[in-house]
Amino acid sequence: MSTQGHGLRDRTAVAGVGWTPYSKNSGVSTLELALRAVSAALSDAGLDLRAVDGLVTHSVGDSVPAAAVAASLGVRDPKLLLDLNGGGSMSSGAVGAAAAAVAAGQAETVVVWRSLNARSEFRMGGTGRAAPTLVEFQYQVPYGLLTPPQQYALVGRAYLDRSGATAEDLGRVAITQRAHASLNERALMRTPLTMDQYLGSKWIAEPLRLYDCCLETDAAVALVVTSAERARDLAKPPVLIASAATGGGHSFFSNGYTDLSTSAARAMAPRLFGAAGLGPQDVSVAELYDAFTPLVLMQLEDYGFCKPGEAAGLVASGATALGGELPVNTHGGHLSEGYVHGLNHAVEAVLQLRGQAGARQVQDADVALVTGQPGYVSGVTSALILRRDS
Template identity: 75%
Template sequence: MSDRRSPGLRDRAAVAGIGWTPYSKNSGVSTLELALRAISAALTDCGLTAADVDGLVTHGVGDSTPAATVGAALGVSDPHLLLDVWGGGSMSAATIGTAAMAVASGQAETVVCWRALNARSEFRMGGTGRAAPTLVEFQYQVPYGLFTPPQQYALVGRAYLEAAGAGAEDLGRVAITQRVHAALNPRAMMREPLDMETYLGSRWIAEPLRLFDCCLETDAAIAVVVTSAERARDLPQPPVLVAAAGTGGGHSLFSDDRPDWSVSAAADLAPRLYAKAGIGPDGIDVAELYDAFTPLVLMQLEDYGLAPRHGAPDLVASGATALGGKIPTNTHGGHLSEGYLHGLNHVAEAVIQLRGHAGERQVPGAATALCTGQPGYVSGVTSALILRSDR
């Protein structure tokens, strides 16, 4: 049983509102418009207005409208917190953690966090057909043909499969399980059934990654409203408390002293995160794990202590990560089947589960959720959250 009176961030801030735009292949609007629509929906969800907002935090990789522009469009003339966090999905959880720290310290009272991007119709980080990115490591990747994330994560996936003695079917079970969850999610882009034959018959993207091992490039926005726990209790929706937040290091493709690429930086972050929340892995009821590619789910199940080392394939095969299992994982379908919003849709799903509002995909009695960002590969950084209901 955790001590709610513990000092620090624990349970002092809460997610009060969530909002999103439809997921699509072509939004037809700017990332500014997407951000404003999602933020408006999140504020409506918790009964607040733009006049209540005094903090704005977003994350991106040069592919979205800056926080200052969004704040001006909202009419926030004197933001107490204004932050653009550089990083794709690696820093998704960090945006919520930063907002929670600002609220807990009194720097801001109501902070909106969001991710808005037209990743399918406009700009894709790491994609070809545009100028080379201004990253030091790019000069070391190009000679070897490492241009895109699937190529980069194929190396990571191969390292894990060899270390764990796993194979294609183990990756397939991750994609299939999440597709079952997506079928119960009316927002999901991919809801049709997926079986092992279809999975194995899909085309290679970059071995060992097939088509269904890869996330869905998506146009959409997600927004989250963070305020104090006390204030959230007076708002319409059940508060979801920020029990812990953390950031960590990671792996770089061009210079890395980590001896085992099958273990992500999440393994270093996890003990700190659990200590801050006052619980252990066995205290997590639902896991929303960053799943740009299927191997990352297996790796994080192990690195966050939800499965023994090299035991994640057997855990998934047993049905433990499915709805009704011991640790339901990516209950909305994840990036593989719902849509790729760089981690904030995982936070929104955790909030829905902890509110008890997930309908057919509801995890009975869900009181705690682990939400993770990309576990540190390529970017060299990672972040994660533990959220808990206020019941």
Template identity: 85%
Template sequence: MTVPGHGLRDRTAITGVGWTPYSKNSGVSTLELALRAISAALSDAGLGLRDIDGLVTHSVGDSAPAAAVAACLGVRDPRLLLDLNGGGSMSSAAVGAAATAVAAGQAETVVVWRSLNARSEFRMGGTGRAAPTLVEFQYQVPYGLLAPPQQYALIGRAYLQRSGASSEDLGRVAISQRAHAALNDRALMRAPLTMDEYLGSRWIAEPLRLYDCCLETDAAIAVIVTSAERARDLLHPPVLISAAATGGGHSYFSDGYADLSTSAARTMAPRLFAAAGIGPREISVAELYDAFTPLVLMQLEDYGFCAPGQAAPFVAAGETALGGTLPVNTHGGHLSEGYVHGLNHAVEAVLQLRGVAGARQVQGAETALVTGQPGYVSGVTSALVLRRDS
């Protein structure tokens, strides 16, 4: 039987990455941020504007649309224009869509980006603007369930109760990732974080404290996807896209899911690894979507790195730190580097597989898992398996 997604394996590659500085106030539009990140990614790849023939982005309410970006770049008659509706859940899906288009011959060089002023302009759960278009949101409003920390607090509580994990276990996730961020000059938060500081930080929505929550950030990220064959003639060793998968369905809050402590990633993960032809034990480094600390523990289990209930001891043993068996969020993640809706995780994976991550380099890194938001609140998720070209 043919494995779905197998035909994509290693046929395309990420050949360029670019980003803008991370800040609390960029002072420019999301369109300007997008153009700057794309320019940096093209320069990194050794390509020019004339090489772009496909554009893909994803967004939640604050988009720099693909057509507008194409016009500003001077891309005439692009062969692929795609605007995906969704935040972090669609970050890996956007890269997967670009890879699929290249593998199918629809386009040759596709730029994928995420651009947002998530601190200075469109704050998630902020007031003074229209409610989200999710159908079930009307049923949450009467109960004050409005902002992401409130929604993820329900999920975090369910996970803690099921697994037996504690506040200290959540704290170890934040502390480990802050230690990684200290080695990353892009990161917004680089000062060491202690357990006392973590436990002493204010509640946002129990069981989530301040340091359990991602950093709202103004920034843009861009990656360039082309064929593996073409990438081998460019500036950097190709980072091959071994597999891309999407999963999930409708919102966990209104679709009859009885267990909030597991995510859509658990169902999707076997398809993803089958398409890549490897298993969890063959992953060198994992860049796991970390809007909130419980998601890291949940994904360690849902992607098969740990048995149910064993993620907290795994982190406590130092296995997710640099030098551990599975370094996780080596850039600091959304908790300490910055929140760019998942695409900054793909950039870090590329740097690790190129072997150019400096002091935070995972020695001998051959493969990387990059995940999008694992299935909350929209119920949709996506992920990538990337591989260093042999």
């Protein structure tokens, strides 16, 4: 496929991936987690530390900065050093930034990572930390709107009301992904989940039950991004970055977006697919950001896999399960594998496109969609299209 005139299309590749164990208490710092994941990714690519000349990470004030990781790796004069502000919303954006730098010749070997002790140390929305430095937060605190489950409960209710989806439809998302996680040795939650267990679980913030919510996790994951040509000479089959895109979104629900039932991904998706020269019909496997179950249903619609209101039926049909026409979150996702703020979705997509996902391998997987948080609260979203090298 020609890349001329198409920006990033297929000019760069993911050459290596790495991760630490997923746990509830890592027992080490976010710096140590980052170094372990980065080292694993470089080893996977067949590279040593001396190859790294660029570093990109994203965080929400909960992790070690890129400069500290660079110094610890011995990168004295990094050609690229980026600390992006954003949790899952910038996970795909971080990979896109690395790809853009490599394509522009700014750096040759860029490591992208996310490292966090989100269970043992820095709980998202936890009361043991300072309030976010956001102007709008002062208007939420008096009403008790403090945590992501509360914020996304508003989104989930809006979606259910608009689409007609039910609690059982949300449950099918969680149950399907748990079945995928049962085949994934990295996953924190591998015991099969039944509908009775789902419906009987405690409320977190209605309409969200316990199993509608992601797992706060201690872990780090990393990817090595380099040119497509160079990646072909390395240890593992390259996974090409066909496109990367960022978009806007609802910013704490008061920046002009009035319909919470539709995400910013809907506006971004045509740009993402257009840049790759592909469409939703070309996607073999979708790793959709799933901090909460309603987001999976919403993204199936917003990325064009089905019409508005039809996502629940798509999941109920078995289409999103392994063996279905569009397997979704084949590793178990944030709901059952672990929550590494979106970047673990990219790792799973790479393994699928390499044909190295073991028992959960999607047959003939050649194109993967990887999405970040679809634009709620943060006011930004991002996504990637990756494809197998031909």
